Amino acid sequence: MTWTRHTRLNTALTGGRPDRPPVWFMRQAGRYLPEYNAVRSGISFLDLCRNPELACEVTRQPVDRFDLDAAIVFSDILVVPEAMGVPVAFESGHGPLLSRPVRTRADVDALIRPDVADALPTIPATLKLFRALRPEVPILGFAGAPFTLLCYMVEGHGSKDWQAAKSLLFSDPTTAQALLDLLADVVGDFLQAQVDAGAAGVQLFDTWAGALSTEDYERWALPAAQRALARVKGAPRIYYTKDTAPFLHLVKQTGADVIGLDWRQDIKRARAELGDTPIQGNMDPLALYAPPADITRRVNAILDAGGGAGHVFNLGHGVLPTTPITGVEAMIAAAKAWQPKASL
Amino acid sequence: MTWTRHTRLNTALTGGRPDRPPVWFMRQAGRYLPEYNAVRSGISFLDLCRNPELACEVTRQPVDRFDLDAAIVFSDILVVPEAMGVPVAFESGHGPLLSRPVRTRADVDALIRPDVADALPTIPATLKLFRALRPEVPILGFAGAPFTLLCYMVEGHGSKDWQAAKSLLFSDPTTAQALLDLLADVVGDFLQAQVDAGAAGVQLFDTWAGALSTEDYERWALPAAQRALARVKGAPRIYYTKDTAPFLHLVKQTGADVIGLDWRQDIKRARAELGDTPIQGNMDPLALYAPPADITRRVNAILDAGGGAGHVFNLGHGVLPTTPITGVEAMIAAAKAWQPKASL
Numbered sequence: 252m253t254w255t256r257h258t259r260l261n262t263a264l265t266g267g268r269p270d271r272p273p274v275w276f277m278r279q280a281g282r283y284l285p286e287y288n289a290v291r292s293g294i295s296f297l298d299l300c301r302n303p304e305l306a307c308e309v310t311r312q313p314v315d316r317f318d319l320d321a322a323i324v325f326s327d328i329l330v331v332p333e334a335m336g337v338p339v340a341f342e343s344g345h346g347p348l349l350s351r352p353v354r355t356r357a358d359v360d361a362l363i364r365p366d367v368a369d370a371l372p373t374i375p376a377t378l379k380l381f382r383a384l385r386p387e388v389p390i391l392g393f394a395g396a397p398f399t400l401l402c403y404m405v406e407g408h409g410s411k412d413w414q415a416a417k418s419l420l421f422s423d424p425t426t427a428q429a430l431l432d433l434l435a436d437v438v439g440d441f442l443q444a445q446v447d448a449g450a451a452g453v454q455l456f457d458t459w460a461g462a463l464s465t466e467d468y469e470r471w472a473l474p475a476a477q478r479a480l481a482r483v484k485g486a487p488r489i490y491y492t493k494d495t496a497p498f499l500h501l502v503k504q505t506g507a508d509v510i511g512l513d514w515r516q517d518i519k520r521a522r523a524e525l526g527d528t529p530i531q532g533n534m535d536p537l538a539l540y541a542p543p544a545d546i547t548r549r550v551n552a553i554l555d556a557g558g559g560a561g562h563v564f565n566l567g568h569g570v571l572p573t574t575p576i577t578g579v580e581a582m583i584a585a586a587k588a589w590q591p592k593a594s595l
Numbered sequence: 596m597t598w599t600r601h602t603r604l605n606t607a608l609t610g611g612r613p614d615r616p617p618v619w620f621m622r623q624a625g626r627y628l629p630e631y632n633a634v635r636s637g638i639s640f641l642d643l644c645r646n647p648e649l650a651c652e653v654t655r656q657p658v659d660r661f662d663l664d665a666a667i668v669f670s671d672i673l674v675v676p677e678a679m680g681v682p683v684a685f686e687s688g689h690g691p692l693l694s695r696p697v698r699t700r701a702d703v704d705a706l707i708r709p710d711v712a713d714a715l716p717t718i719p720a721t722l723k724l725f726r727a728l729r730p731e732v733p734i735l736g737f738a739g740a741p742f743t744l745l746c747y748m749v750e751g752h753g754s755k756d757w758q759a760a761k762s763l764l765f766s767d768p769t770t771a772q773a774l775l776d777l778l779a780d781v782v783g784d785f786l787q788a789q790v791d792a793g794a795a796g797v798q799l800f801d802t803w804a805g806a807l808s809t810e811d812y813e814r815w816a817l818p819a820a821q822r823a824l825a826r827v828k829g830a831p832r833i834y835y836t837k838d839t840a841p842f843l844h845l846v847k848q849t850g851a852d853v854i855g856l857d858w859r860q861d862i863k864r865a866r867a868e869l870g871d872t873p874i875q876g877n878m879d880p881l882a883l884y885a886p887p888a889d890i891t892r893r894v895n896a897i898l899d900a901g902g903g904a905g906h907v908f909n910l911g912h913g914v915l916p917t918t919p920i921t922g923v924e925a926m927i928a929a930a931k932a933w934q935p936k937a938s939l
Contacts, residue, residue: 414881414915421885462840464879464911465861466896494805496840497860516841517809537758537806541765552810567808571758 264487268560275319278569303376328395334370352407375448392445396457397434398472437481461494514567518556529561539578550585608831612904617664622913647720672739678714695753717793736789740801741778741819783826805838858911862900873905883922894929
């Protein structure tokens, strides 16, 4: 069998054994790349997210530079709150700012439930452009998970402890649930629209689910992620979280087809919790600052632990803007050169 | 047997079953208390850390207000880098700033190896003052763990990803190891000085150990914490980490007498990894913003899971400055009222 990038990715995402695990990485279209910065020098981040031609261009850049096995559409998880009527701004060096946070039942009731085809056309349009330009490269869609979007919408900005967001869960559970239900439906429809536009898979980012205790993950983030994922048919659904090792058995209950692991987790131990569920991950993005020989050793250790089946190689979190490109090159070369150890 | 606060704490810290688990909490002397803010209005944070009389006063405040089972000496983990010659400042609202970060072998070689009795007299002096003032209340000492101190000393400030600190491990392991070895010895001696001054136990804070992968925790933070703890005799040694659930089996290998758990962890699952090792924790500090009935329910769930033996009740991270005192009161009342369920 001759493996294509499409069959390699799909085989891994569905639990099979391709010639080697496919390689892509979170935020691969980003500020560590000079060609990305060249595009960004002429346009704001949000305008870039809204421009399918330029979004397609930056989506394509790392795929072509590194000959990656998959693209991920360039966008941001906060396009969903914006489509629901919450203004979103990005201040240079300060992360997102949502100037009208959602804190009360009236705030939730005032949110728009968008028709995703009308309100969120950019990602599907970008997917279609990319597929026409690089039909040989599978492209992933994505969205923020309901709990993670709730965090930003309630807090109004990034946070170490998500005091406002978590306080809302505890002090006004009815309002929090209404917001999560609404978000789950919108996010699910948005992911489905991306599958309909030809995404080879979709990733649901629940980055802040790990701010919750085991009890609160089970009560809040898990059912919301389940509800969103249940609306998506026709392509593998990847669910990424961070800091959720204490309740990986619950993460599995989302029903996701593939579980994305953060860099802290030992793959063998995670597999013991997850059973046959395919995994994605999980090299420490900071390890890309290490010498090439150390990077190669780490890549091999991760791929050895994964065993070559049901494993998509990735970082355990997004690549950082100051990452040396030589480190990225060393990682990709090692991942492509990896061979499963012969059975004894 | 009549239980005192001393016997209650020591019994729990050594794995036994007191009348009920003792209660204290991280950062109990802090900005959520008006009486603390009254003291702080006249003195800077670092000057307060350097003043045994006032440090004793703020140490005492929460113990008296809430009738807690233990005090923890008021100080900051960064007094150790300061004693080693690294200037430390606290800018209002911005956390610590170490203006001459340690990045090279020459920087490490230039550090002072302090005689802790001379260079770090405040905590032992505060411990002695407190013991004279409140002999009936056990008081805990503490220090930052070597890896967590390395994070601040290399990075120069707090960080989400500790890029400079982790890069040093990967790019210059010899220098990183020299720094960790030096820190482990200083921290160990500093904890021993606190035991010698009458601390009923000491806590080693390795808050940022959870920034590491399983492999890197085992390579870097674990042996450094082992080395520090091995220098301490004569009182129980508590080891607190955050985000380390993926490698709790390694955390146990520090040799600590008691393992502090962050709020994400389910106590029953943690106990399955830790065996008989006593635990401390682990209520979500954000849950203190919940209604009292919900707080009571959460306290009971944690204490039920702990089972009443080898368990010190605590938060899973420090209390936040905006925490409502009514929430703290509800937590403490519930913890004191808890009774183990009758065996069937």
